Amino acid sequence: MSSPAAKTKAASELKAALRPVGGAIASVAIASGVINLLMLTGPLFMLQVYDRVLPSRSEATLIGLSLFALAMFLFQSLFEVLRSRMLIRIGRLFADRVSPKALHVLAEAQGAEGLQAIRDLDTIRSFAGGGSAAFFDLPWTPLYVALCFAFHPGLGVAVLAGAVLLSLLTWAGDRLTTRSSEELATLSTARGRRTEEMRRNALMIDALGMRTRMQGRWLERTHTYLDRQDAAQGLASYLNAATRLLRTVLQSAVLALGAWLVIHQEASGGIMLAATILTIRALSPVELAIANWRGFVAARQSWSRLDAALTSTPSRQGPTSIALPKRELSVVAVSVAIPASERAVVANASFVLRAGSALGIVGPSGSGKSSLARAVVGVWPTARGVIRLDGATFDQWDRDVIGGAIGYLPQDVELLAGTVAENIARFAMDRSAEAVQVAAAEADVHEMILRLPDGYDTQVGEGGTMLSGGQRQRIGLARALFGRPFLVVLDEPNASLDSAGEQALLRAIVGIRQRGGIAIVIAHHGSALAAVDQLMVLNEGHVQRLGPRDEVLKALAASAPPQARAAQGKTRRTASKGRAIAASRRSAADAQARTHA
CATH class of the missing domain: 1.20.1560.10 (ABC transporter type 1, transmembrane domain)
Known part of the structure; x- marks a missing residue:
């Protein structure tokens, strides 16, 4: 529930958006007064014609009155045009000032509530530019x-x-x-x-x-x-x-x-x-x-809804700049609930990962793995507990700044309308072709992109519909790796990958660890866990096991039925293969260092 102070602050945000146009609104009121005074020209002209011109039969008086009335009618039309233009401009200026706040609501809210804020803003702007003129004339009745x-x-x-x-x-x-x-x-x-x-x-x-x-x-x-x-x-x-x-x-x-x-x-x-x-x-x-009453009622309701939306989603103040994380991720007694719901899907989860570590999270469907991943990257709030990067919480960074230090591959990968390069670079205006290709190479997707019709300039379509599921997943992985972020969270990253794609995924996880990053991998298939060193078992929102991967696998194998033990043995063999990949990469790096020496 919002506090009275929060409500006052949110209400003041809408009113504050009107303050810069206060002078323009006063000008509209003055123009409306002039228009309404000029509208008296018609009845006064008729009164003079019937009571002065007809009894006197004076042609000169009639011509003079007619020319005067024509001039007043022209001035009236001019002021009406000016008022209309001013109202349109006021609506635009108001929308320009509130749009960033409405987009903030869209980013923070879930479902249609965020879109409603944008529609409400459009309704207010449309009414301000049109139907509001009638209410400036009403006081002159x-x-x-x-x-x-x-x-x-x-x-x-x-x-x-x-x-x-x-x-x-x-x-x-x-x-x-x-x-x-x-x-x-x-x-x-x-x-x-x-x-x-x-x-x-x-x-x-x-x-x-x-x-x-x-x-x-x-x-x-x-x-x-x-x-x-x-x-x-x-x-x-x-x-x-x-x-x-x-x-x-x-x-x-x-x-x-x-x-x-x-x-x-x-x-x-x-x-x-x-x-x-x-x-x-x-x-x-x-x-x-x-x-225009329906438009007025709609605008009034939109104002109330937008006010309530800003109340529940107050704007964040820009925090003092601090260094980006590069040492540790700490999750302490964290519980996560689905937004707009009181039901906790993760309860009391705690773990610490240091630079160069990778955590695998396994568990049955609905155990809370994806919810925990969303909380770890800061897109879902925690109901209890705290998540820190190098001792700082997410709200101590500007979201766009900390976002550069985080890579996230959601379970349902969607690309945005644009080119492959724009999607990989997260639509950064100052992106370099080299950085885009480095991320693509780390995801082992460079060659695949070159085979697309226009290479890196290929349009992916709305939601990435021009690409296959596996292509979207691998380009999404490249997007998560762009800029070499410190924390990379991969939710079911191998769901649509073939064997070559899975090998590329293993190499990417190894690369994250070797450059001093932290990787969290959520997977049902054991092959995706080959490159991790820590393993967590999550069941019904509770952490059942947590520790070094091999020890957790042995503990699970000891308590599992024969078929499950066979599957876990395959996981351990794949893990050995992952260690071999890591060892070969380290050997290659050492050899390259000796060559330079």
């Missing part, structure tokens, strides 16, 4: 009502009654549509998630004959969404119809009342027509506000 009172109290009462009735309709519409708008937003998000799910898994759905069933699930969500949308649109149509009816009746009533006053010589014909136009002008801001 009393001026038109006052002028109608100046013409005749009866006319003023009629216009005031119409404005009050329209305001009541607006208030009632807000009360009736607020809840339905919130439901529509929730249903729209759920429908969007279902649509994206079907798009991502289209091939699997077709292959398993699930298309009809998945379409049924999607249509069920869609029908619910459309039913709510139809109800909301029906209510809005009733409100708009009532508004138009009231406006038409009121205009006719004011005209009839003016005619009655003319008949009884209590007003002139010019006043009658001018009052009719003023009635239209007085009700126009109210009517425009009603027309």
Whole structure:
């Protein structure tokens, strides 16, 4: 639960984004005042024509009034254009200031909550650049009502009654549509998630004959969404119809009342027509506000959601720069829970790894291995305990800085739309071709990349769909090794690899250890553990065994059934092969050093 101080801070972030445009908002208010004053040109021109020009039959007066009115109409149009441009600019400036915070929410939040922050920001920006103009005109309605009172109290009462009735309709519409708008937003998000799910898994759905069933699930969500949308649109149509009816009746009533006053010589014909136009002008801001009310409600709800998102995901202050880690990883009594859940999937895990070490983590599916890996690289928070690199926690570095010292290959490897080189280099703008090729060579993927249509400049497609699963996995390994990070965490790195790929993986792990890095390898297959020196057995979130790899394997073999012992014997033989690879690399390095000497 967020503290009051955190809520105040988050609320101030949105308000702070408006402060630089405060002068522009004041300019919009001034421009709106000028526009509304210039809108009096029409009724005053008509009043002068009927009460001054027609009785005097003066052509010069008519020409002068017409030219003056034309100039005022041109100025009115100019100010309306300027106001529109200023509102668009205000929306853009607000979005530019809040976008980094919204992207921070997107990076920290899980699932659709992060995307909702971006959509909310777009909604606020869109309303600020368009529908907000009606609400700058609304405060000028009393001026038109006052002028109608100046013409005749009866006319003023009629216009005031119409404005009050329209305001009541607006208030009632807000009360009736607020809840339905919130439901529509929730249903729209759920429908969007279902649509994206079907798009991502289209091939699997077709292959398993699930298309009809998945379409049924999607249509069920869609029908619910459309039913709510139809109800909301029906209510809005009733409100708009009532508004138009009231406006038409009121205009006719004011005209009839003016005619009655003319008949009884209590007003002139010019006043009658001018009052009719003023009635239209007085009700126009109210009517425009009603027309843009749905946009206002959506923007208000978006503001509240974005405020809440910033409250729960406050911006991080830039920490004091400290040296990148190069000695030790310490995990002390760490428990990990799935974000937005209270259920712990890892409980009280502790271990220490020093430079040049590699830890293998094994265990049945669902034992918490991937969750522990996400916590170790700092993308999931710890429920309890602490993770330190050279004695410092992750929040003591800027995330982009510490990210350069970490390599991570997730279980589900996804590449980003771009070239192979951009993906390996983590889209660094200052990347060098040499550093990219070094990472590719360490992952033993250089030759494979050269065989692609455009080599390192080959476009991988959205999610890496232009490549096979094994190619994505090996390029993902090169991305994890780019820049020779200190800590490299590989989650099921051999899931899509052939035998050549597995040998390349072993060499990569050996290389990490030889250059003084730390590797953590999560695997079901024993071959991936050949190059590690430490082994952890994780079961149901608890560390069952931890120690030197060979000792843990012997302990497991002693308590395992015969078939499992045979599999573990194969693992030990593969481990010996991994040690041989490491020894050969050390011998080659020694020979090269002697040659240089």
